[in-house]
Amino acid sequence: MEEELIMVRVAELYYDEDKTQDEIGALLKLSRWKVGRLLTQARERGIVRIEIVHPRARRLGLERQLVERHGLTAAVVVPSPDGDDGTLERVAQAAADYLTAMRPVPRTLGVSWGRTLRAVAEALPDGWATGVTVVQLNGGVSLNRRSGGAAGLAVTIAQRASGHVSLLPSPAILERVETKQAIEADRTVAAVLVEAAEAQAFLFTAGPCDATSAHVENGYLTASDVEELARRGAVGDVLGRYIDADGNIVDPQLDARTVGVELGRLRAAQRSIFVTAGDAKHDIARTVVTSGLCSVLVTDETTARALLEER
Amino acid sequence: MEEELIMVRVAELYYDEDKTQDEIGALLKLSRWKVGRLLTQARERGIVRIEIVHPRARRLGLERQLVERHGLTAAVVVPSPDGDDGTLERVAQAAADYLTAMRPVPRTLGVSWGRTLRAVAEALPDGWATGVTVVQLNGGVSLNRRSGGAAGLAVTIAQRASGHVSLLPSPAILERVETKQAIEADRTVAAVLVEAAEAQAFLFTAGPCDATSAHVENGYLTASDVEELARRGAVGDVLGRYIDADGNIVDPQLDARTVGVELGRLRAAQRSIFVTAGDAKHDIARTVVTSGLCSVLVTDETTARALLEER
DNA sequence: GCTCCACGTGCTCATATGAGCGGAATGATG
DNA sequence: CATCATTCCGCTCATATGAGCACGTGGAGC
Numbered sequence: 001m002e003e004e005l006i007m008v009r010v011a012e013l014y015y016d017e018d019k020t021q022d023e024i025g026a027l028l029k030l031s032r033w034k035v036g037r038l039l040t041q042a043r044e045r046g047i048v049r050i051e052i053v054h055p056r057a058r059r060l061g062l063e064r065q066l067v068e069r070h071g072l073t074a075a076v077v078v079p080s081p082d083g084d085d086g087t088l089e090r091v092a093q094a095a096a097d098y099l100t101a102m103r104p105v106p107r108t109l110g111v112s113w114g115r116t117l118r119a120v121a122e123a124l125p126d127g128w129a130t131g132v133t134v135v136q137l138n139g140g141v142s143l144n145r146r147s148g149g150a151a152g153l154a155v156t157i158a159q160r161a162s163g164h165v166s167l168l169p170s171p172a173i174l175e176r177v178e179t180k181q182a183i184e185a186d187r188t189v190a191a192v193l194v195e196a197a198e199a200q201a202f203l204f205t206a207g208p209c210d211a212t213s214a215h216v217e218n219g220y221l222t223a224s225d226v227e228e229l230a231r232r233g234a235v236g237d238v239l240g241r242y243i244d245a246d247g248n249i250v251d252p253q254l255d256a257r258t259v260g261v262e263l264g265r266l267r268a269a270q271r272s273i274f275v276t277a278g279d280a281k282h283d284i285a286r287t288v289v290t291s292g293l294c295s296v297l298v299t300d301e302t303t304a305r306a307l308l309e310e311r
Numbered sequence: 312m313e314e315e316l317i318m319v320r321v322a323e324l325y326y327d328e329d330k331t332q333d334e335i336g337a338l339l340k341l342s343r344w345k346v347g348r349l350l351t352q353a354r355e356r357g358i359v360r361i362e363i364v365h366p367r368a369r370r371l372g373l374e375r376q377l378v379e380r381h382g383l384t385a386a387v388v389v390p391s392p393d394g395d396d397g398t399l400e401r402v403a404q405a406a407a408d409y410l411t412a413m414r415p416v417p418r419t420l421g422v423s424w425g426r427t428l429r430a431v432a433e434a435l436p437d438g439w440a441t442g443v444t445v446v447q448l449n450g451g452v453s454l455n456r457r458s459g460g461a462a463g464l465a466v467t468i469a470q471r472a473s474g475h476v477s478l479l480p481s482p483a484i485l486e487r488v489e490t491k492q493a494i495e496a497d498r499t500v501a502a503v504l505v506e507a508a509e510a511q512a513f514l515f516t517a518g519p520c521d522a523t524s525a526h527v528e529n530g531y532l533t534a535s536d537v538e539e540l541a542r543r544g545a546v547g548d549v550l551g552r553y554i555d556a557d558g559n560i561v562d563p564q565l566d567a568r569t570v571g572v573e574l575g576r577l578r579a580a581q582r583s584i585f586v587t588a589g590d591a592k593h594d595i596a597r598t599v600v601t602s603g604l605c606s607v608l609v610t611d612e613t614t615a616r617a618l619l620e621e622r
Numbered sequence: 623g624c625t626c627c628a629c630g631t632g633c634t635c636a637t638a639t640g641a642g643c644g645g646a647a648t649g650a651t652g
Numbered sequence: 653c654a655t656c657a658t659t660c661c662g663c664t665c666a667t668a669t670g671a672g673c674a675c676g677t678g679g680a681g682c
Contacts, residue, residue, distance in 0.1 A: 008365045015361045016371035031632060050326045051360045054319045060327035
């Protein structure tokens with residue numbers, strides 16, 4: 001279109017050549033106002049693209065769309081680096097920033113585990129908050145308070161906020177329902193579960209439903225278990241509970257053997273912050289977002305775009 | 312750096328959120344002026360990138376650098392499309408635009424041939440100029456005034472400017488020097504050569520020194536001839552004359568058998584417009600530009616960047 | 623052929639913004 | 653410790669810019 005060509009010319013003179021709208025008008029024989037209007041149109045039509053290039057930048061446009069489309073309280077989207085990856089770190093950093101800035105500061109914060117959350121914990125600065133009690137939401141691996149396992153991450157978050165930590169001394173999934181019930185009946189465990197369920201904020205991730213799952217890695221499930229779950233429609237797990245694309249539990253029997261807060265709690269929570277990074281998790285991320293499991297989403301640009309595509 | 316983080320935040324609020332500098336100042340507890348300065352810095356440091364996305368857009372920044380660095384009269388750089396190619400068309404379009412806008416309109420325009428110039432000819436609108444005489448600069452293939460060969464392109468350019476055309480009725484390269492001299496002695500040919508040498512503007516391209524060369528395709532040279540030339544340092548040809556990286560004739564004997572205007576004419580000309588597109592021609596393009604064969608360069612972004620790299 | 627609506631255009635005016643300046647702070651140097 | 657240079661900051665003021673409005677024009681519908 002002829003008009004478009006003029007827009008391009010005007011935009012070049014304005015942005016590349018630092019001419020004033022007046023000058024451009026004189027040059028192209030257009031009124032000053034026409035030039036201004038062409039410029040706004042050029043921005044609207046996306047001919048002029050203004051981009052903020054920085055690892056810590058955010059994609060506010062995408063955030064707005066996500067909040068709008070999926071009824072979230074907030075969304076944080078960071079740019080995905082070009083070819084390579086540092087995506088996880090960027091997202092973790094952004095999540096840490098969000099937590100640090102979050103007001104009011106929650107008295108208790110429920111956390112799940114996984115590589116992503118570990119990165120978030122590491123990205124939190126010392127003194128990111130003061131006096132926050134951190135509670136584990138689901139059973140994990142290492143019971144050691146120091147080490148790098150599921151517990152370590154909760155400990156790190158708590159330490160850096162000069163707060164307490166309540167660990168859930170239980171495996172993620174048990175082999176028999178009876179054992180699970182016995183564990184939950186245990187006073188310490190029960191107390192932590194109550195505390196967790198009542199947390200003022202939740203911070204969690206999700207896992208994809210494939211062999212790379214942490215459950216397989218830690219021996220709670222076998223690769224064929226996961227395959228079977230996928231066959232039955234599971235797209236991934238949240239707090240150790242495998243759900244399908246609609247957010248429903250895929251295998252109630254398995255679920256009954258899983259120790260941790262129930263998903264309903266996340267849906268009911270004021271603030272449940274979901275952190276996800278990487279292409280493998282698009283499906284489970286979509287489910288978490290569309291089935292209302294989170295109110296705040298922290299993710300990378302690629303995932304954000306995937307979540308905005310027509311279902 | 313801490314400062315940088317604030318710059319990013321400010322830029323986001325300003326460009327993505329359409330806040331005024333005042334508002335941002337209030338929000339981040341900075342003076343209005345500080346905000347303004349951060350914004351300019353962000354642009355300088357390239358944190359804020361303003362890009363004009365359009366096939367017909369030009370890269371004025373690169374053009375400036377090229378003019379500066381290589382002492383050109385003008386440069387036209389169009390964006391290279393992402394993965395695919397329409398690069399040739401874009402460059403041709405840009406060259407056509409340049410010709411159309413060029414003032415003063417030359418009375419006679421010397422043209423070479425090749426796929427690129429053919430595209431330029433096609434991109435020229437009817438009536439791009441009036442009364443321009445088009446002269447062929449070097450020997451070509453088809454002697455037919457209508458068809459799509461070397462001559463056709465000159466005819467097209469002339470027709471669309473309601474002008475005349477002077478074709479050079481000669482092969483590009485002859486087998487024996489004597490034949491070449493005989494041809495040049497021919498009255499018609501000699502007249503055209505004089506006219507060509509005295510043209511007020513030149514429009515030409517260059518070919519890379521490889522088997523894809525038009526000389527091989529048309530049987531003036533064999534693939535092994537070209538190989539040999541490359542071995543002796545040739546990077547490509549201009550008006551059928553093979554030159555090395557410094558712009559010197561590689562094989563004087565071959566050159567003596569080549570019919571057409573001499574390269575010195577291009578160097579001496581007021582306006583000699585060099586059009587080049589595509590990655591294969593970076594080397595010959597560099598030579599043309601650095602050895603002063605052209606005063607105006609029309610090319611794509613990728614080539615432009617290559618020409619700006621430290622030798 | 624007439625009317626009316628919608629749109630594009632050029633204007634006035636309030637506001638946002640960048641240039642330039644003097645003073646304060648900071649840091650290097652003797 | 654004194655001095656000087658350099659940088660940074662907040663301000664004044666001129667200027668560039670966008671919102672809103674009135675007008676003209678052209679096209680659709682009656």
